[in-house]
Every structure is written in C-alpha cells, then in structure tokens.
Amino acid sequence: xxxxxxxxxxxxxxxxxxxxxxxxxxxxxxxxxxxxxxxxxxxxxxxxxxxxxxxxxxxxxxxxxxxxxxxxxxxxxxxxxxxxxxxxxxxxxxxxxxxxxxxxxxxxxxxxxxxxxxxxxxxxxxxxxxxxxxxxxxxxxxxxxxxxxxxxxxxxxxxxxxxxxxxxxxxxxxxxxxxxxxxxxxxxxxxxxxxxxxxxxxxxxxxxxxxxxxxxxxxxxxxxxxxxxxxxxxxxxxxxxxxxxxxxxxxxxxxxxxxxxxxxxxxxxxxxxxxxxxxxxxxxxxxxxxxxxxxxxxxxxxxxxxxxxxxxxxxxxxxxxxxxxxxxxxxxxxxxxxxxxxxxxxxxxxxxxxxxxxxxxxxxxxxxxxxxxxxxxxxxxxxxxxxxxxxxxxxxxxxxxxxxxxxxxxxxxxxxxxxxxxxxxxxxxxxxxxxxxxxxxxxxxxxxxxxxxxxxxxxxxxxxxxxxxxxxxxxxxxxxxxxxxxxxxxxxxxxxxxxxxxxxxxxxxxxxxxxxxxxxxxxxxxxxxxxxxxxxxxxxxxxxxxxxxxxxxxxxxxxxxxxxxxxxxxxxxxxxxxxxxxxxx
RNA sequence: GCCGACUUAGCGUAAUAGGUAGCGCAACUGACUUGUAAUCAGUAGGUUGGGGGUUCGAUUCCCUCAGUCGGCACCA
Numbered sequence: 324x325x326x327x328x329x330x331x332x333x334x335x336x337x338x339x340x341x342x343x344x345x346x347x348x349x350x351x352x353x354x355x356x357x358x359x360x361x362x363x364x365x366x367x368x369x370x371x372x373x374x375x376x377x378x379x380x381x382x383x384x385x386x387x388x389x390x391x392x393x394x395x396x397x398x399x400x401x402x403x404x405x406x407x408x409x410x411x412x413x414x415x416x417x418x419x420x421x422x423x424x425x426x427x428x429x430x431x432x433x434x435x436x437x438x439x440x441x442x443x444x445x446x447x448x449x450x451x452x453x454x455x456x457x458x459x460x461x462x463x464x465x466x467x468x469x470x471x472x473x474x475x476x477x478x479x480x481x482x483x484x485x486x487x488x489x490x491x492x493x494x495x496x497x498x499x500x501x502x503x504x505x506x507x508x509x510x511x512x513x514x515x516x517x518x519x520x521x522x523x524x525x526x527x528x529x530x531x532x533x534x535x536x537x538x539x540x541x542x543x544x545x546x547x548x549x550x551x552x553x554x555x556x557x558x559x560x561x562x563x564x565x566x567x568x569x570x571x572x573x574x575x576x577x578x579x580x581x582x583x584x585x586x587x588x589x590x591x592x593x594x595x596x597x598x599x600x601x602x603x604x605x606x607x608x609x610x611x612x613x614x615x616x617x618x619x620x621x622x623x624x625x626x627x628x629x630x631x632x633x634x635x636x637x638x639x640x641x642x643x644x645x646x647x648x649x650x651x652x653x654x655x656x657x658x659x660x661x662x663x664x665x666x667x668x669x670x671x672x673x674x675x676x677x678x679x680x681x682x683x684x685x686x687x688x689x690x691x692x693x694x695x696x697x698x699x700x701x702x703x704x705x706x707x708x709x710x711x712x713x714x715x716x717x718x719x720x721x722x723x724x725x726x727x728x729x730x731x732x733x734x735x736x737x738x739x740x741x742x743x744x745x746x747x748x749x750x751x752x753x754x755x756x757x758x759x760x761x762x763x764x765x766x767x768x769x770x771x772x773x774x775x776x777x778x779x780x781x782x783x784x785x786x787x788x789x790x791x792x793x794x795x796x797x798x799x800x801x802x803x804x805x806x807x808x809x810x811x812x813x814x815x816x817x818x819x820x821x822x823x824x825x826x827x828x829x830x831x832x833x834x835x836x837x838x839x840x841x842x843x844x845x846x847x848x849x850x851x852x853x854x855x856x857x858x859x860x861x862x863x864x865x866x867x868x869x870x871x872x873x874x875x876x877x878x879x880x881x882x883x884x885x886x887x888x889x890x891x892x893x894x895x896x897x898x899x900x901x902x903x904x905x906x907x908x
Numbered sequence: 909g910c911c912g913a914c915u916u917a918g919c920g921u922a923a924u925a926g927g928u929a930g931c932g933c934a935a936c937u938g939a940c941u942u943g944u945a946a947u948c949a950g951u952a953g954g955u956u957g958g959g960g961g962u963u964c965g966a967u968u969c970c971c972u973c974a975g976u977c978g979g980c981a982c983c984a
Contacts, residue, residue: 356982368979379912380978466979467911474981509977513919522957522975578984585957598984632909632982641983748983779982817943846941854945867936868943880944887944893958 324499326364327485334362339400339450340460340486343368345713346390347480349545352376357444358419358479366485371571372419378480380671382460383829384483390460390836397455398440402448405709408813409553410434410445420445463500470706487806503743508793509638511801515809515860517792518639527636527643529789534809537839541790541807545718545906546785549669550658551848555622555650560602562626571762572601573698583643595628600781604763612767617777618658622650624788640742640793648785652683653765653777657753662738663714666753666782674783676906680800682750684720685712685737687728697731698758707755708734732758735781743797750794753782802860802882805899805908812840812899815852817868819844825868829892836900857882865898 327333341360344367348355352373360369405413407424414420423445424434437446438456451457461611462484470476487493504510511519517535520528533538534908547557566585569575574582574597581862583595588680596602603621612619628644635641654662674682688699688708697704715722722736735754741747756779766774785791795803805811814830816822826842833840841861843852856864866878878889890898 328925377912381913464978468980469910474910478980483979502915519977526975536914572984581983599983611922627984629983634909634980636976686965703950732984743920744978754984815944818941820941846939848947849943851946852944864944867945870943878944885944 324365324505325496326363327366328362333487335449335451336457337362337367337484337486338446338448339454340457340484341369341430341452342392342400342437342439342442342444342450343393343457343460344369344386344444344450344462344484345371346439347386350389351386351858356417356419358554359423360444366463366483368468368481368483370470370479370481372479374613378465378482378687380465383465383482387460387462388456392560393440394454394457396440397453399453400437400439400450402437402450404433404435405432407432408644409872411839414445417720420482421465439683446581452679457486459483459488459733461493461497471689476878491712506638506743506744506797506800507638508796511796512793513800514858515796515855517796517809525643526633527631529639529640529642534776536904537809537873538792538803538807540786542785542791543648546673547622547624549673549784550622552622553620553665553669554618556781557622557624558603558606559624560599560606560623562594562597562599563593565596568601569594569596572598572604572759573731573762574598579697580589581630583628590758592686597627597629598649599623599625599627599647599649600759600779603649603754604759606766607651607653607766608763612653612777614655614767614769614775617767618652618654618662620650620652623647625649637745639789640748642746642789645787645789648783648791650782652782653767654780654781655767655775656778657712658782659719659778660714662752662780663711664718666780667718669719669784670751670753672782674738675763677795679795679805682738682740684715684722684797684836685728685739685749686715686722687730687735687737688724688726689729693727697729698733698773700758703757711736711755721768730754730756730781732756736760740794742794748790750786750791751784752782756781766886800806802862804906805862808839808860808862810839810861811903812863812865813852813856813859814840814842814865814867815848815856816842816844817845817866821868821869822872824873829867830866832892832896833899836896838899853880857895865895 325333327337341362345357345360349369354374358370358372398883401722407427410424414424427434432447434889437448437450459872462482466481467478468481470479485496486495512535515534516532517538518529518531520530521525524530550557559772561833566575578597582597585592585594597700603623606621607619624646624648626644630643631643636643653663655833658671689704701768704791715736733754735752737749739747739753740750760776760779769775812833814826816826823844826844830840830842844855845852853864860882862882864880864882866880876889876891878887879895880887
C-alpha cells in the first residue's frame, strides 16, 4: 500500500484536499470550527468541531457532492502572509485558530494562509495551484478524535479521506483497501477455523480451535527449538502472582490501572499477571550465581492477562490474555553487547526464514521530562541508552529513535510491522534493564569474589504467539507455509468406487510420517472438492484417478496455482516430508 | 474508556411506511459415479443479540445492557 505522506506529490494533493473538505463542510455547516487537517500515510483527515451536530458515514456523500461543486467552480488556491497580530485579529472568533497561532513561537512570526474562494485556512502549505486538480478523492470514514490527542480533552469529529491524481489510481487504492479487509486475521480466523470468541466467556478472550492450535504448537516448537540451540532454558510459571511481587517490580505503581483488579484470598492479595518478568527474576534469585554461569537465559511461552480498554481489543492481535514468547537474559555488563547482538540476529534469522520483509526497527527511549513514568535514575538511563545506541551502531542496524516510548525500567529496541487493517504495532522487542535486577536484589559473584548486580535483557521474538499468528495470517493471506498449515495434504479420489483404495494407501503412508493429511472421500464432484480445498487454503491437493493408479503416481496442484504436477508416489512423499522438515515457504 | 455505526439460522445476507421473516452456502436424506473453483431433488434449521417501554400488535419506534466493527486514547 502506498505511503501518501512520503510521496511528495500525493502529499501536497492530499493536503489540499483536506482544505477542500473543510471548505465544503463550512458551506454545509456554517457553525463548523476547524482544528487541524494533516496528511497521513493513508491520505488525509480534518478535525472539526460541529457543536451538537454529529456526522455519520451517511453524511459523507453530501459533503463529497459539495466538494465536487467547489472543484467545478475552479478557484485558484492563493498563498498570502500576515503577521501574528493580524492573524489573531482575523481569527478572533475561532478559539482553535487562536490556540494554533498563540503556540507559534515569536511575536513577529509571519503566518501563511491559503485561500480558495470564500475559504481561508492557516497553513504552511504547499498546496496545488487550483482546486480543479482535486478531482479524484473519496471520503472514507468519520470518527471521534480527542482535541490535541489528549483523552482529557473533548472530542472533535474527524473525517478521513484520500486523493489521487487519476481516477484509476483512486480505484486501485479503494480495491486495495477491500482486499486488505479480506485478509484481516479476524476474517481468516473465522473462515479457516483458527479461533473464536464467545460473549459468555468474555470479550478479548480468544479460544483457539483445532486448526489454530496446530499453528500455535508449530510456532512454539519452532521458536523454542531456536532458543534451545542458543542456550536458553525454558521454565513454566503461574499466570498470577501476589500484589507484593508487582509492588517490588514497580509494575503495580506504573500499570495498576491496566491490570485485572486484585483479588483477596485468605488475607493475601493476588493479581492475574500482566507480565512475567518478576517470576523470572525470582527464578534467577532462587540460587547463587557465579560470573562463570552468566549469561543465564530463561525462556517461557508465558500467559499474561492485561485489562485492555475495550476499544483496543482486536481479535488475537490484542486480547485481554495472550502468551508471550518471552525470555530474560541475565548478563554481566561486558556481555550486554554480544547478547544483544545475538537477540537481534535471532530476530533477523526468524524474519528471514518466515519471509517477513516489511518491518522496521525503533529505538524507544525515555522522555527525560516525564518524571512519573520512568524509574528515576538519570545515570542508569543515560548508561542504558548509550549502551544500546552503541550496540546498534556497531551492528550497523538501521533504526529511528522514539522519545518517550521506553518501558519504565529501560530503553528498548522494537520491531514495528503493519497489519492488513489498522495501526502499526510492535512484533518483536528487546529491552535493556538495569532496574529490575536492583529492585529484586539479584546478584552474581564476580571473579574477585564480590557481589555484582546482573543486567537483564527482556526479549520476545515472536512477540506473543497470538499476535504473531494474527500478523502471519495476514501476511500469507491465510495460505501458510506447509509446515504451519493445519492440513498439509488433501487427497481427492476422482471416483470413490475405483480410486478409494489407492487414496487410502497414500493417506496411511503420509499419516504414518506425521504429515497432516486429509482424505476427502465424500460423494461429490472433483470440481467441488477442489474448490473447497482451495478455499480452506490446503497447500497440496492430491488428485487420484485411473492414470495415477496405473502408473503408481500422484497428481497434485499447489494451492494458488493452476498447474498440475504428476510424479511417482514415493517421490512425492519424500518431497512433502523434506519440505515440512526444511520449513520452506 | 470516548465518538459513531452495526447485531436477522453454523456462515453470508433479504424484507417489513409496526401485522411474529425469505434466499444462498453449509448440515441432513436420496438420486447421480463423476478428472481440477459449486450435480440435482428433498428435509430440517429463526422466540430477528438480552432486558424493558410505547402499542390491540414490535424484528421494525424509544430506553437500557451486552457484543462486534471504524476511528480516538491506551499498549510494561
């Protein structure tokens, strides 16, 4: 999908279209007041105060119609500059504009405005020369949006739209949006029998169906296998813990609001755990450690529960319970670099093997002015951030820095990906933490016999199994690689009366080799069964008829292709087993 | 949580200016015996998301609760 904000020409076009939208809204709703109307990756929006009037999507066609009228009228878009005091006078009845003007720095700042016919807006520009150039637009949705993005403020109404140079580009874009909806993991999850939710169980609590759990198990085995090779030790800890545990870690202070409320049992207070770091801290602290033992790498597919805002829930991408592919690496200061590098390499290796190419790295740092969120120790923070930056530069990894995105206990490297529908999110993460080991009083004995505090790397490669599945379903459009597919081979006899015996023989052989194989022996036409095989995204459809029986061969068609391949049965079996083992895409 | 929309059979949907609902797929039964994306016929399946109100009568109008979706805010 094209990033409009990063395309200079489209960016100007969309920005101008935002003004066009505002002008049309002003015509239809004279009382409307306007906040800002920026260009975003997906097009543009404008935040509008309409008082008591509430727009719905049904109002958009009328606004579009008015926009087209203005376009037809063909006014030039003219830039002019005024002084700050002139601007304050000109917009004196508009509190939003006054707010914008007053926030500009110096007294004599020149403020630029753009006018088109009867409409003028504050704007740095640039804009297209004439509204006639804004022909190919579409308004997409309306929603509420907090003023200045602050939930303590009132809500404005936001109208989203998009604009292109040609009608064909617009059509293509709208078609892409439709296509994206089709590969939304919530739709695929339902169609392919991967997960379900139930009102009675509760919202945000997904349940994995047999097909989904096969994918889950394969992913779990895959990543744990990699971790074992790297010297990780896996543990199993309970999905709840005492409130004291989280007071010790600091999570209670920082995230109490986002945890399920505490429960009291026999005078003790517990919470469903939002995070399993404290459990792993306790495991480390369970025994004495020598510098010779470090790094110690403790991993767990760990279930956590977070009280996510209801509006944030989204299938298995974000639920109120999920399983992290978590691990905590307890290291000496000297080992930070090599362990961090090893984690980054593991991320790159996994992404490469799973053919994930569309991602970017973010270095999440603290906002030093935020004295509430972050653990108060400037030296520790500077040390941690410098260390991380140095490691990343040494590795030569491309990343962008994000101020204010760090965890309360330390800076982190996040891998950001974009889902089919919705906002970018974090898939993998690696976090540097000098804080929790101190809070839990962890130590190891150095070579001089002195107690030292280890450093902890928190890391999750698949993020959570849940979110990873959501992402990967969307990436693959549900056509998973063979090793992950719930059903790998679908055997379809042309005629049950004559071909079932041979089909059964193949079924048994594959089954014996732990291939997930299905024999479709229903009394239906071949075309019918082929269609269903494709819709269920089964990678291999194997057709068995007279030709195959006579020659001891099979014919197969790979899902998504039109080509039929015939080969000896033994060769096919070898091929399938090898492909599964190699985890080929 | 906030703003808005939506909720009809397992799934996808239609309809009613207020008179208790159709269709397709899937399921089941039978016929057909089939060579690469839907064979034909029949059967069954709904207190139209829950509760309340208005009304002679509510699936339709109103209130409320729940859930879903689009955004916003949040995301250790």
